[in-house]
Structures are given as C-alpha cells and as structure tokens.
Amino acid sequence: WFQKRPAPSDVIIERGRDARLHISNVTYDFQGEYRCKVTNVIRGEERSDISEPVILQVHGAPQVLRQSANHEVVVESGQPADLSMVVCADPRPRFVAWEWGSLRLEAGA
Numbered sequence: 342w343f344q345k346r347p348a349p350s351d352v353i354i355e356r357g358r359d360a361r362l363h364i365s366n367v368t369y370d371f372q373g374e375y376r377c378k379v380t381n382v383i384r385g386e387e388r389s390d391i392s393e394p395v396i397l398q399v400h401g402a403p404q405v406l407r408q409s410a411n412h413e414v415v416v417e418s419g420q421p422a423d424l425s426m427v428v429c430a431d432p433r434p435r436f437v438a439w440e441w442g443s444l445r446l447e448a449g450a
C-alpha cells in the first residue's frame with residue numbers, strides 16, 4: 342500500500358505489504374489517497390498492477406501538524422512579519438488566532 346499525502350506535500354509513503362491495510366490509530370498524517378500495488382515474477386518477467394485509489398479523510402479536533410521551521414523571526418520595527426504553522430482540522434476551524442501574553446491577533450490580520 343502506498344499513501345499519497347494531499348497537496349502541497351504530495352509525498353508518497355509505503356504503508357503496508359499485505360493485501361489488507363490496517364491502521365489502528367488514525368491521525369491526520371494518514372489522510373490522503375491510497376493505492377495497493379501488487380507485483381510478482383512470471384518466467385523471469387516482473388509484472389505489476391495498481392488498484393484504483395481509495396481516499397481516506399480524517400475528521401477530528403484541530404491539530405498542529407508541523408511546527409514552523411523558523412523558531413525565531415527577527416524584523417525591523419515597523420516592518421511586516423509572517424508567522425505560519427501547518428494545522429489540520431475537519432470540520433474547518435471557526436477561529437484561528439496567534440496569542441502572546443494578553444495580546445491576541447486573528448489569523449490573517
């Protein structure tokens with residue numbers, strides 16, 4: 342079984358080597374398109390076939406998937422700063438904000 346993660350990553354990960362794929366503790370990392378590839382050798386010739394895609398969608402509470410690569414951002418006073426995180430939630434979060442002490446900035450502000 343191969344998993345193709347959703348865009349923007351489009352990374353392909355091998356998830357299993359049997360006809361049945363069992364995922365015991367599903368997280369957002371498992372969301373994506375799955376295909377089963379079977380291969381054998383007949384008279385010295387390798388033959389393969391790939392299944393139709395199976396889409397796995399995960400529903401759950403908001404979760405930070407990856408922390409920002411930059412743990413420190415330095416800018417000159419008066420200049421803009423861009424901070425970002427990779428988050429996932431389904432259904433989509435109703436509210437996203439950045440907080441520091443008593444300061445709260447809504448995402449996109």
